[in-house]
Amino acid sequence: MSGRIAPVTDAAEAPAKLTKLRTQDFSLPVHSHGKAKVRVMKVVRTEAKHFCYEYSVDTTLYSPTYERVFTADDNTDLVATDTQKNTVYVVAKRTKADSPEQFAVDLCKHFLSEYSILTGAEALVRQVVWERAVVDGSDHDHGWIKRGPEMNVGHCKFDRDDVPVVTSKLQGYTIFKSTQSGFANYLQDKYTLLPPCEERCLSTEMDATWTYAGDIDGDCGGSFDYSSLRTTVVSELTKGIFGPASGGVFSVSLQATIYDAGCMVLTACPDVKNIKIETPNKHYLPYRQLETLGETFEDDVFTPTDEPSGTIQCIVER
Ligand SMILES: O=c1[nH]c(=O)c2[nH]c(=O)[nH]c2[nH]1
The missing domain is CATH 3.10.270.10 (Urate Oxidase;)
Structure with missing residues (x-):
């Protein structure tokens, strides 16, 4: 994103801008847009213990209508990737998920219920594995240690009118x-x-x-x-x-x-x-x-x- 924010001018008054150089249109069989590597840490505090869930999330949204964003310079109803990033934090706040799979399902469900224009949503959630520290032989209530490159990964692809398809991965x-x-x-x-x-x-x-x-x-x-x-x-x-x-x-x-x-x-x-x-x-x-x-x-x-x-x-x- 550029640091300069220019006011949006009234299209009727604005001089036409050169926006395309192509001489021919071709078909666009595949398109989607999303946000990659949104990092979030959710801490759940109970009286006895805390729990922490650190995630790096990729979101992807699908709608045939968005073809016009690619081909006709028309951003109407486009769920911006910045909005997708913010949504990761909002769903992290609201979710009761204790796994990357469930968080991925919750994210997809949120996108589909919030935006009727979408035909599908996808979330890839990589969970950084924090291990509860052990002190004098006992599990610590709020201390954590990270070891090795291991990740727990959950993936959900949810097409509207279908059921969510979930895949789990143990990585590294x-x-x-x-x-x-x-x-x-x-x-x-x-x-x-x-x-x-x-x-x-x-x-x-x-x-x-x-x-x-x-x-x-x-x-x-x-x-x-x-x-x-x-x-x-x-x-x-x-x-x-x-x-x-x-x-x-x-x-x-x-x-x-x-x-x-x-x-x-x-x-x-x-x-x-x-x-x-x-x-x-x-x-x-x-x-x-x-x-x-x-x-x-x-x-x-x-x-x-x-x-x-x-x-x-x-x-x-x-
Ligand atoms: O467990 C093994 N499988 C192989 O196919 C292979 N090939 C090799 O060089 N070492 C090993 N070890």
Whole structure:
């Protein structure tokens, strides 16, 4: 936005402005407008404890009528992207959402009920994960810590006269296994340098995206408890990758491990229709030069590398 605000002159008096240079019109099959990365922190204060929800929100609005904004210099009834930004704060004030999914549904619902010109609304809500601090073994009532790049993401696409379609994502869930992983029996040819191994470290910055099986209540999208479903999804993924706390589970490949974990999610969560798991395989390479330095490599000193990474992914569906 420019800092200079010129008064809007009466169109009848104003000299005509040159507004287009095109010599031909073409069709406009796709258009939308929205605001990206609106950051908001909502603090909920109860007598016993506080809760905090930090979000970065993208909104997108749809209306075929808005074609005229692109093609005919006509901004009539356009919900400005600045208004969309303000709406994020107003809905944050009013919402009872305790999940990014529910906040996304509430935002879409607000836009559709407020502006009849809209045929659809979309919200992408990325939640920064603040972890309650633990002091002397107890959960702190208002202290928080942020660890790692992890985000909880909720997405809602709500077309008028349809039901909201919600997708959930766990982004940047970064894990490391210091044993119980190997990789062998793969194709060996003249291009292969990697030695097979029965013992290695396994690490990934996982993204998991899941969709829901049943219809969401068209009125408010409130029929799923997204927050507790997410807790179950994350705990099944964690269990699937690491195995039991004592002893773990052996990973033959990242492929086999993420399929196993995906199946566990679908078994534990009947409301989840499918889950996409994306795992860049971050390699911890044995630092074998230790031997040249007079030390012995005993599966203990590694060089962390995340580039290049393997890109292992799958969708597991019921
Ligand atoms: O779990 C793995 N899967 C692969 O496909 C692969 N490829 C590779 O070089 N290392 C690994 N590890």
